[in-house]
Amino acid sequence: MSEFIQEINWSPLWISLKTGAVATTITFFLGIWCARKIMKMKPVSRAVLDGILTMPLVLPPTVAGFFLLIIFSLRRPFGKFLLENFDFKIVQTWKGCVVAAAVIAFPLMYRNARAAFEQVDVNLIHAGQTLGMSDRKIFWKVIMPTAAPGIASGTVLAFARAIGEYGATSMLAGNILGKTRTVSVAIAAETAAGNYDVAGFWVVVIVALSFVIVALINIVSGRGMKSRRWI
Amino acid sequence: MSIHVNIEKKFKGFSLKVKFDTESASTGILGASGSGKSMTLRCIAGIETPDRGEILVNGKTLFDSEKKINLRPQERHVGYLFQNYALFPTMTVYENISCGFRGEKKLRDEKVRDFISRYHLEGLEKRVPSQLSGGQQQRVALARMMIGEPEVILLDEPFSALDGFLKDVLQRDMQDFLQEYQGDMLMVTHSRDEAFRFCRELMLLKEGKTLTFGKTRDLFEQPGLVEAARLTGCKNFSRIEKLGSRYLFALDWGISLRTEKEIPEEASYVAIRGHWIQGRDTDGENCIPFQPAEYVENTFEHQYLVQTPGMDKDTVLWWMRPRNSFRETEERLLPEYLYLPPEHLMLLK
Numbered sequence: 001m002s003e004f005i006q007e008i009n010w011s012p013l014w015i016s017l018k019t020g021a022v023a024t025t026i027t028f029f030l031g032i033w034c035a036r037k038i039m040k041m042k043p044v045s046r047a048v049l050d051g052i053l054t055m056p057l058v059l060p061p062t063v064a065g066f067f068l069l070i071i072f073s074l075r076r077p078f079g080k081f082l083l084e085n086f087d088f089k090i091v092q093t094w095k096g097c098v099v100a101a102a103v104i105a106f107p108l109m110y111r112n113a114r115a116a117f118e119q120v121d122v123n124l125i126h127a128g129q130t131l132g133m134s135d136r137k138i139f140w141k142v143i144m145p146t147a148a149p150g151i152a153s154g155t156v157l158a159f160a161r162a163i164g165e166y167g168a169t170s171m172l173a174g175n176i177l178g179k180t181r182t183v184s185v186a187i188a189a190e191t192a193a194g195n196y197d198v199a200g201f202w203v204v205v206i207v208a209l210s211f212v213i214v215a216l217i218n219i220v221s222g223r224g225m226k227s228r229r230w231i
Numbered sequence: 232m233s234i235h236v237n238i239e240k241k242f243k244g245f246s247l248k249v250k251f252d253t254e255s256a257s258t259g260i261l262g263a264s265g266s267g268k269s270m271t272l273r274c275i276a277g278i279e280t281p282d283r284g285e286i287l288v289n290g291k292t293l294f295d296s297e298k299k300i301n302l303r304p305q306e307r308h309v310g311y312l313f314q315n316y317a318l319f320p321t322m323t324v325y326e327n328i329s330c331g332f333r334g335e336k337k338l339r340d341e342k343v344r345d346f347i348s349r350y351h352l353e354g355l356e357k358r359v360p361s362q363l364s365g366g367q368q369q370r371v372a373l374a375r376m377m378i379g380e381p382e383v384i385l386l387d388e389p390f391s392a393l394d395g396f397l398k399d400v401l402q403r404d405m406q407d408f409l410q411e412y413q414g415d416m417l418m419v420t421h422s423r424d425e426a427f428r429f430c431r432e433l434m435l436l437k438e439g440k441t442l443t444f445g446k447t448r449d450l451f452e453q454p455g456l457v458e459a460a461r462l463t464g465c466k467n468f469s470r471i472e473k474l475g476s477r478y479l480f481a482l483d484w485g486i487s488l489r490t491e492k493e494i495p496e497e498a499s500y501v502a503i504r505g506h507w508i509q510g511r512d513t514d515g516e517n518c519i520p521f522q523p524a525e526y527v528e529n530t531f532e533h534q535y536l537v538q539t540p541g542m543d544k545d546t547v548l549w550w551m552r553p554r555n556s557f558r559e560t561e562e563r564l565l566p567e568y569l570y571l572p573p574e575h576l577m578l579l580k
Contacts, residue, residue, distance in 0.1 A: 126278045127317035129304035131331040132379055141330070145321035 004197065011178045012186040013205060015097065019182060020163035023101035024109075027158050030102075031109030032151065035117055057107035061167025064103055068172045072099070096173030097180050101162035109158040116150025117143065152220040160213040164206065234258065234383060234415055238274055238284035238294075247271065247281075247439040253415065259430030259447065260419045261462055267439040268419040269314075272385045275417070276311045277304035288383050288415070310381030314388045316372035318360035324371050325356040331375040342378060350374040365397050366404065373408060386418040390425060405429070423464045427451060435459045453492075457579045460502050465577070466549040468502045477573075484548065485541030486519050491573040498578040505534070505551035507575035510566030518568040519548070537569065 034053060038046055056064050072079045072090040082088040090096045120143050128138040144151070166184035173180035175189055183202050190199035233253055240247040247267045251258075262268045273279040275286055277293065280301060286294040288309065293302050319327050329343045347356060350370040360368055369389070376384060389405060390398050402425075409416060409429065420426050426433055426447065433450050435442040435458075443450065443459050454460040457468060469483035477490050481501050488501065511518055524538035524547060537548040550569060 121315075121317065123313050123315065123317040124319060126273075126276070126304070127311065127313060127319075128330065129278065130276050130307070130309060130311040131375065132305045132308075132333050133330060134305070141322075142319050146319075148321075 004201075008198070008201065009177065012181050012183045012202065015094065015178075015180070016163045016182040016184070019094070019097040019101050019165075019169075020159050022098045023105055023162040024155060024159040026098070026102045027106045027109040027162070028155055031106060031154065031158070032113045034110050035114035038114060039117060053110055054107045056103050057111070061100075061104055061165065062171060065100060065168035065171030068096075068100060068103065068168060072096070072172065091172060092174045092176065092180065094173065094179055097165075097169050097182060100168035100172045101165040104165050104168055105158040105162040108161055109154045112154025112157065113147070113151050116147035116154070119150065120146045149220060153217045156213055156217045156220065160210060163209065233287075233289060234275070234417060235285070235287040236271070236275065238271075238281035238286060240270070240274065240279070240281045240283075245439055247274075248441065249434075249436065249439075250441050251434045251444045253417070253432055255431035255446075256414070257409065257416045257418070257430050258432045258434065259426040260417070260434050260436055261423060261426045262421065262436035263462070264421055266436045268421070268436055269387055270439075271436070272311070272387055272417065272419055275383075276309045276385055277302060277307050278311075291382075308379070308382045310376040310379065310384035312372055312376055312384065312386045312389055314391060316360075316368050318368060318371055318375070320360055323357050323359055324352055324363070327360070327371055328352075328375045328378055331378045333379045346374045346378045365393060366401055369401055369404065377412075381414070383415040383417065384412070386416065388419055388421070391421070402428070423451075423462070435462050437462065453577055455580060457500050457502070460577055460579055465502050465504050467505060467508075468500050468579075469543075469546065471499060471501045471578075473498075483543040483546040484519065485539070485543070486517075486571075488517050488571060488576060489573050490576045490578065492578065494578055497580050500579040502577045502579055503571050503575055504577075505549035507572060508548070508550045508552075509570045509572065510550075510552070510564075511568040511570045512566055514568055515570070517571045517573060519571070521566055521569050523565070533564075 038050055038053070041049065069091065070076060072082070074080055074083055074089070074091060079090065082090070088095070090099055124142050124146065125138055128142050129135075133141070163182070164184055165182070166188065169180070169182060170185050170188070175181050175185050181189070183206055187199050187202045187206070190196075190202070235252050237250045238247070245267070247270055249267070249271050260268045260271060270279060274281050275288075275293070281294065281296070283296045284294070285292065285296070288307075292298070292300050293307050293309070294300060319330065322330070325343060325347065328346055329339055332339045332342060334342075347353060350373060352367065352370055352374065355363065355367060360371065363371065390401060393401060406429070416429075418425070418429055420429075430447050432445065433447040434444045435450070435454075437458055442456055442462070443454065450459065451463050454463055454465070460468070469481040471494075472480045472482060473494055474480055474487065476493050478487070479490065479494055479501060480487050490501075510521065514520075519537075519541075520539050521535075522537060522539045523535040525536040527534040527536075531554060533552045533554055535550040535552070537550055538546075542548070548569070552564075
């Protein structure tokens with residue numbers, strides 16, 4: 001057993017965690033920013049844009065991967081532009097892992113943040129205004145702390161989704177050991193190669209990790225701990 | 232000290248058109264729910280923007296659609312006490328109050344402590360609002376509002392969510408607070424009792440429109456308009472036919488009445504509050520035979536709905552009669568006639 005563990009190449013776990021961390025950071029700020037922007041919009045444009053931003057959640061990840069490939073392919077204008085001007089390559093690189101994970105995880109963050117903001121009693125904001133608090137202070141001192149549980153659970157969910165991402169990642173970033181092979185990609189690849197023990201090991205890792213994450217959500221959102229039993 | 236408001240705002244299926252000038256320090260806005268009372272306050276505070284008009288507080292323009300002035304709520308120095316107090320749930324009492332502080336940072340701590348003791352909140356500084364009683368919450372909200380030294384304070388139905396004993400306690404607290412407060416107060420309420428108790432002047436609002444504005448007692452005594460009388464709680468109305476300068480025939484009640492005041496040219500209704508009607512055992516001027524159609528036993532009063540043969544079929548006369556004890560039964564006390572005192576007859580448009 002210890003021999004087996006020693007022979008395991010741990011890089012997929014680190015790549016997954018690193019990808020998850022970076023993608024979550026991006027979606028955290030982007031999700032909150034979008035949620036705020038959308039809430040200030042008029043109903044029609046809000047409905048349309050909300051639909052677009054939620055698409056990655058309902059589409060098969062491979063569809064998202066397809067679109068991402070089209071956008072970032074080096075043979076296409078945008079991908080070429082990024083490479084020539086910023087030396088930025090997305091396809092078949094670790095950055096691709098991050099982009100794919102961020103896109104797939106984004107709706108979870110965005111929707112949770114928006115739901116959390118919408119739960120905030122609008123009179124609290126008005127009270128802050130009549131008290132002379134600046135809009136910035138109201139956002140950071142009143143809105144964010146009140147919405148914190150929802151935002152925290154959105155963040156954890158986004159992280160969980162990001163480290164488990166497979167479809168879009170494998171299409172955009174591929175399967176390069178030590179560079180773009182995440183745990184989920186490793187599971188698929190090892191299973192396909194018949195290495196059930198290695199695949200099984202990664203499955204155990206992912207299951208344990210996911211369980212910790214769900215427990216974490218329950219703790220931060222206060223659910224499962226304080227909630228009343230209703231039966 | 233004055234508040235001048237003359238605003239219009241259109242919504243889907245509802246339009247607000249409010250106009251009043253306050254003279255005294257305490258003014259009330261009385262109206263049914265959905266009549267636009269809170270909306271008026273929100274416009275004054277700057278939370279909502281009217282389509283047209285102007286708002287001035289103590290001569291300072293807060294809003295003027297023609298001059299394109301629209302101060303942000305932060306710049307208006309208008310205190311707003313929300314219906315549910317809108318205390319910041321994640322902050323402690325101390326932090327809540329310090330949010331209302333305006334001025335130099337180094338003076339803040341001292342002033343917050345001063346307000347904590349002024350509003351009897353010592354020992355509660357570190358609690359969050361959910362750990363406070365209703366009375367404590369109201370005091371925190373008042374302290375938070377007053378620490379910024381607002382030029383005028385707006386109270387949005389401060390007692391509507393409370394019941395029984397707590398309401399009585401908070402109303403007393405509020406009365407003490409208002410006695411010490413030097414500035415202007417504008418209160419929104421749907422309770423005529425609160426309006427009568429707290430407000431020197433009163434604006435009556437119906438479906439977004441100002442009905443009347445005037446001294447509270449005058450408005451209760453002579454509301455002038457049928458709608459206004461109804462809003463102040465009057466239930467008995469009758470169309471009239473003028474017979475003389477102080478003499479009329481109440482068409483719906485089927486009775487001739489003498490009035491104390493001269494009947495105005497434009498008056499077309501007479502009304503009387505059920506509490507002012509008296510029981511009599513002999514017939515006479517302004518008397519109507521007492522024939523109860525319905526009886527309601529209330530905690531501290533008997534209510535009779537009177538229908539005499541001379542009256543219009545759809546009209547009843549409400550008589551509210553204070554009771555002396557819970558053991559009192561209604562039948563034993565019944566008079567032969569009801570007397571409508573001339574000085575309590577209201578002549579309305």
